[in-house]
Amino acid sequence: MKTIDVDVAIIGAGSAGLTARRGALKEGKSVLMIESGPYGTTCARVGCMPSKLLISAAEAAFHAEHSDVFGVRSTVVVDGPAVMERVRKERDRFAGGVVSSVDEIPENEKLRGHARFLSDTSLDVDGTKVQAKAVVIATGSSNWIPKQLQVLSKTLLTSDTIFEIPDLPRSMVVFGSGVIGLELGQAMHRLGVRVVVLDPMEGLGFLKDPEVRESAISILGKEFPLHLNADIQSVEETSDGAHVVWATKDGVVHEETFEKALVATGRRPNLGSLGLENTSVELDDKGIPKFDPRTMQIADLPIFIAGDANNQKALLHEAADEGHIAGSNAALFPNVRAGLRRTELMVVFTDPQIAVVGPGYSGFEAGEWEEGSIDYASQGRARVMAQNRGLVKIYGTRRCGFLAGAEMVGPRVEHTAHLLAWAVQSRMRVQQTLEMPFYHPVVEEGIRTALRDLAKALKMNELPCQGDDLRDGPGT
Numbered sequence: 001m002k003t004i005d006v007d008v009a010i011i012g013a014g015s016a017g018l019t020a021r022r023g024a025l026k027e028g029k030s031v032l033m034i035e036s037g038p039y040g041t042t043c044a045r046v047g048c049m050p051s052k053l054l055i056s057a058a059e060a061a062f063h064a065e066h067s068d069v070f071g072v073r074s075t076v077v078v079d080g081p082a083v084m085e086r087v088r089k090e091r092d093r094f095a096g097g098v099v100s101s102v103d104e105i106p107e108n109e110k111l112r113g114h115a116r117f118l119s120d121t122s123l124d125v126d127g128t129k130v131q132a133k134a135v136v137i138a139t140g141s142s143n144w145i146p147k148q149l150q151v152l153s154k155t156l157l158t159s160d161t162i163f164e165i166p167d168l169p170r171s172m173v174v175f176g177s178g179v180i181g182l183e184l185g186q187a188m189h190r191l192g193v194r195v196v197v198l199d200p201m202e203g204l205g206f207l208k209d210p211e212v213r214e215s216a217i218s219i220l221g222k223e224f225p226l227h228l229n230a231d232i233q234s235v236e237e238t239s240d241g242a243h244v245v246w247a248t249k250d251g252v253v254h255e256e257t258f259e260k261a262l263v264a265t266g267r268r269p270n271l272g273s274l275g276l277e278n279t280s281v282e283l284d285d286k287g288i289p290k291f292d293p294r295t296m297q298i299a300d301l302p303i304f305i306a307g308d309a310n311n312q313k314a315l316l317h318e319a320a321d322e323g324h325i326a327g328s329n330a331a332l333f334p335n336v337r338a339g340l341r342r343t344e345l346m347v348v349f350t351d352p353q354i355a356v357v358g359p360g361y362s363g364f365e366a367g368e369w370e371e372g373s374i375d376y377a378s379q380g381r382a383r384v385m386a387q388n389r390g391l392v393k394i395y396g397t398r399r400c401g402f403l404a405g406a407e408m409v410g411p412r413v414e415h416t417a418h419l420l421a422w423a424v425q426s427r428m429r430v431q432q433t434l435e436m437p438f439y440h441p442v443v444e445e446g447i448r449t450a451l452r453d454l455a456k457a458l459k460m461n462e463l464p465c466q467g468d469d470l471r472d473g474p475g476t
């Protein structure tokens with residue numbers, strides 16, 4: 001058996017694996033990156049980028065169709081093949097950029113094949129043995145298809161296949177009201193596809209604030225059928241398509257046949273065929289290795305885990321940060337150090353957009369925090385643009401009045417969420433954020449209203465706060 005000796009072996013050439021490689025190289029160590037699938041990363045090939053391309057087409061159709069409110073009349077024709085062609089063309093450009101960067105990696109620093117642990121520091125890659133001083137697991141995640149939906153084949157779409165369809169279907173049932181189901185379901189609806197979204201659970205699990213969640217459900221549910229707490233009674237594939245019978249919360253039974261079925265029921269880390277049983281890695285009750293999120297190290301082993309593989313924050317920027325930390329620490333093993341973890345930030349690209357900043361509503365102990373809010377119904381700029389829908393809640397700590405996080409659904413919150421995340425990470429107090437400039441008329445003025453509301457709830461002038469208390473702010 002051929003053996004390759006290396007300082008750091010990285011399993012997976014996705015977003016986490018590629019930054020892990022850079023992190024390890026910076027420390028002057030030799031690196032081998034192993035990849036079993038196509039190069040180009042999940043994000044660029046079948047994730048972030050093609051989904052946002054489809055959403056942009058849907059936004060164009062929606063705005064053209066809804067211009068009447070401004071007195072502008074138009075007739076809209078959605079050319080399905082042209083929509084999908086642009087998605088693929090631009091997607092190929094993004095993924096091609098990543099592939100070119102991988103092409104530039106010297107041949108002796110990369111290996112094609114499926115990696116499987118033989119011990120903590122050795123791997124089998126399709127018959128080649130890799131002996132490493134440390135290993136980074138950056139194997140990503142895959143779509144999970146529940147048993148009930150495994151009967152689907154010809155009609156089945158997942159995020160891996162939906163961007164390959166040559167034309168838009170006439171109808172599509174979406175299983176799952178998570179981020180993927182909502183983003184792609186709304187986009188397809190806006191492109192003229194008859195869409196129904198079904199979820200047996202409460203749905204929109206990424207929102208924890210009941211009022212913000214309710215606002216998002218109400219807004220999205222007015223635009224397309226969004227059936228949460230649905231009892232999905234039967235799913236079968238017939239010659240006409242996917243035949244689904246379900247009962248809604250009110251007990252009404254529905255029965256429909258759809259040309260396509262998008263299964264967006266969650267993703268699971270790619271750990272199953274890694275041979276972890278041959279290592280000293282201890283798994284939690286979900287089968288995920290226990291690791292330190294500051295160093296990405298698994299126990300005190302020479303094994304590190306980054307990106308979707310660790311099942312924590314399945315987001316691109318987190319995968320990149322985690323990869324970098326894991327790669328440098330693998331190179332420095334056993335002298336690992338804590339890396340920078342940023343304030344949490346998540347944006348869902350529905351319309352209106354949804355965002356979560358910091359630990360969100362569920363991140364605080366009772367009695368430790370206050371909230372301020374704004375309903376976008378009457379917000380000036382939002383009304384000007386006829387996008388006056390949504391609710392923003394901002395949270396602050398009672399102790400010293402630190403800005404702590406937000407949950408929001410509203411116009412252009414991708415931007416306001418960034419401002420708030422930067423302020424949280426900078427450990428700003430609510431009062432300090434109100435001292436910042438606000439232009440007029442902008443949607444950020446809505447955030448100022450919520451911040452004022454929060455300052456009032458915190459009774460800012462009465463808050464005792466020693467200089468030392470700054471050490472205890474969010475982000476420490």
Ligand SMILES: Cc1cc2nc3c(=O)[nH]c(=O)nc-3n(C[C@H](O)[C@H](O)[C@H](O)COP(=O)(O)OP(=O)(O)OC[C@H]3O[C@@H](n4cnc5c(N)ncnc54)[C@H](O)[C@@H]3O)c2cc1C
Pocket residue numbers: 011012013014015016017034035036037038041042043046047048049051113114115116138139140141159180270273274306307308309313314315316317319
């Ligand atoms: C439809 C969709 C939309 C998304 N939109 C966004 C968004 O808008 N914003 C955002 O922040 N995030 C988004 N995400 C999430 C984001 O894409 C992921 O969090 C990110 O791509 C994870 O990167 P990764 O490096 O962990 O995994 P990947 O990029 O998947 O890389 C893992 C690699 O490991 C390889 N591999 C697996 N097992 C082995 C093995 N045993 N041996 C060798 N190689 C192996 C795989 O082939 C793969 O190439 C989206 C995801 C999807 C699916």
Ligand SMILES: NC(=O)c1ccc[n+]([C@@H]2O[C@H](COP(=O)([O-])OP(=O)(O)OC[C@H]3O[C@@H](n4cnc5c(N)ncnc54)[C@H](O)[C@@H]3O)[C@@H](O)[C@H]2O)c1
Pocket residue numbers: 146148175176177178179180181183198199200201202203204205232264265266267313314315346347348349
């Ligand atoms: N904008 C973004 O940042 C973005 C976009 C897309 C994906 N992502 C990442 O991808 C990850 C995976 O997204 P996802 O939407 O697949 O997963 P998810 O975990 O967010 O949602 C899955 C949903 O499927 C539902 N479900 C489970 N079984 C079902 C069944 N049998 N029938 C119908 N529904 C069922 C669940 O109740 C849940 O609501 C996300 O956690 C996110 O981090 C991020």
